[in-house]
Amino acid sequence: MDKNQTSPKLLQAEFPPAQKEQVLANPPSRKRQLDSNEDTVPQAKQARTTHPTSEPARLTRQNLARFNKMGKKKCSDPSDHSRSTKTKTTSTTSTGFADKARKNGILDPHGSRLAKNLEDIRQQQAKSRATASPTESVYNDYVDRVDRAGNESTIIVATSKRLLKEYPTNYPDAYNRAFTNLPKNAGFNNGLSAPQPDFIEGLEKEEYRPFPVDDYIPRATLYQDDPRSITLPQIAGEWKGPAGDIREARIQSAYDGAAMVHARNKALAYMGKEEPPGHASVITFTTDGTNFNLYAHYAAPSEEDEGALEYHQCLVSTTNLTGSYKSFKEGRKHLRNAQDHARAHSYALKDQLKEHYKQQRGGGLHPVATGVPPLHVPGIEPLDAYEDEGDYEVVEH
Structure with missing residues (x-):
């Protein structure tokens, strides 16, 4: 034996x-x-x-x-490498995410009403920039990296630094970070986990001093216990990998947009204001490296449920980034113009909040304008001042 x-x-x-x-x-x-x-x-x-x-x-x-x-x-060894290494709390693959979002009033482009300023947004994002376009070799390198990318993380790294514009300090970005300071069951997020966009950028909380923005607008700061938290952002982005579903990214961006619109409206309400009806200020984008889509977001009273809000998502533009050198340049230009658009709105909102706070404390400053400020705000450096010129030459329009 x-x-x-x-x-x-x-x-x-x-x-x-x-x-x-x-x-x-x-x-x-x-x-x-x-x-x-x-x-x-x-x-x-x-x-x-x-x-x-x-x-x-x-x-x-x-x-x-x-x-x-x-x-x-x-x-059940947790070291099994066949499992995904990325956990995203806002994944639409979780049970009933899309249905819950719809019940909360978050609409996709098919169910949304077009923003009244949609054509203005399209013209702003299609305008010429003050710097030269990327060279054709940059485009060829981009296409090669997208074709070789094997997962979503690689797509994000390969595309973000070739598409996004970088700004100086005090206007940071964040990747795949959940909104930990967002109150639960605020209407748009009932029964859902916190939004967690792949990309977001905005002003730091420090930029609002001496106004205690997180005390007066609880939903303004994104991250709990973070003195440098991004505050009241106006743009976010979602990526998908080679095998991902770009429609899932669209639902996620609708949720991201609803969160930003909700916070923006709370900030306006604190000053006794509101967004003009049907007016969109918040922007999101989705991409898998090839398909690139820009959306504008706003909130409006529901036509079906009295007293409830609906969050609309309007398609601004769609581009095939790898289809041709020309389309790559167009998509990149649209994204960077959208970033400038969001940054201008962030500074405008911040300046209004600080001025209103000083008035409330007897600062004796001039009254705050009753309307939403125009895109260009005095005192802010030109939108293209921080364009990363790299190997490009500055050219005239």
């Missing part, structure tokens, strides 16, 4: 008659011993390893139960 095979006599001695047949039918497997790793070595094997001269552990019910438990632990 093999030395590792269990003796029927030993089984009979250690187990009651009622359990004898079950143990004989399922003897401990040598394969399970070979499959176990060093962290889950059975007690009997450890005894033979650390004390070669000692006797093997007896095959008791306790040892057999421990042995089986360790085998199950091996099957």
Whole structure:
């Protein structure tokens, strides 16, 4: 008999008659011993390893139960690399996300009403920039990297630094970070986890000082216990990998847009203002490296549920970034103009909030204008002043 095979006599001695047949039918497997790793070595094997001269552990019910438990632990080893390494709380693959979002009034482009200023937004994002377009070699490199990308993270790294414009300090960006400071069940997010866009940028909370923005507008700051938290952002983006569904990114961006619109409206309400009806200020985008879509967002009273709000998502433009050198330049220009658009609105809103706060404290400043300020705000450096020129030459319009 093999030395590792269990003796029927030993089984009979250690187990009651009622359990004898079950143990004989399922003897401990040598394969399970070979499959176990060093962290889950059975007690009997450890005894033979650390004390070669000692006797093997007896095959008791306790040892057999421990042995089986360790085998199950091996099957659920969290180090299994076949699992996804990225967890996104706003994934539409979670149970009922899209249905819950719709019940909360978050609409997709098919169910949304067009923003009244949609054509103005399209013209702003299609305008010429003060710097030269990227060279054709930049486009070829972009296409090659997108074609070679094997997952979503690689797509984000490969495309973001070739498409997005970078701004100076105090206007930071963040990637795949959940809105931890967002109150639950605020209407648009009832029953949903916090938004977690792949990209977002905006002013730091410090830029609002001395106005305590997080005290007066609880939904303004995105991240809890972060003095440098991005505050009242106006733009966000969602990516998908090579095997991803761009429609899922669209639903996620609708949720991101609703969160930003909700916070913006709270900030306006604090000053006794409101957005003009049907007017969109918040922007989002979605891309898988090839397809690129820009959306504008606004809120309006529901026509079906009196007293409720609906959050509309309007398609501004769509571009095939890898289709041609020309379309790549167009998509990149639209995105950077959208960033400038969002940045201008962020500074305008911040300046109004600070001025209103000083008035409330008896600062004696001029009254705050009753309307939403125009895109260009005095005191802000030109929108293209921070354009990353790199190897490009500055050219005239």
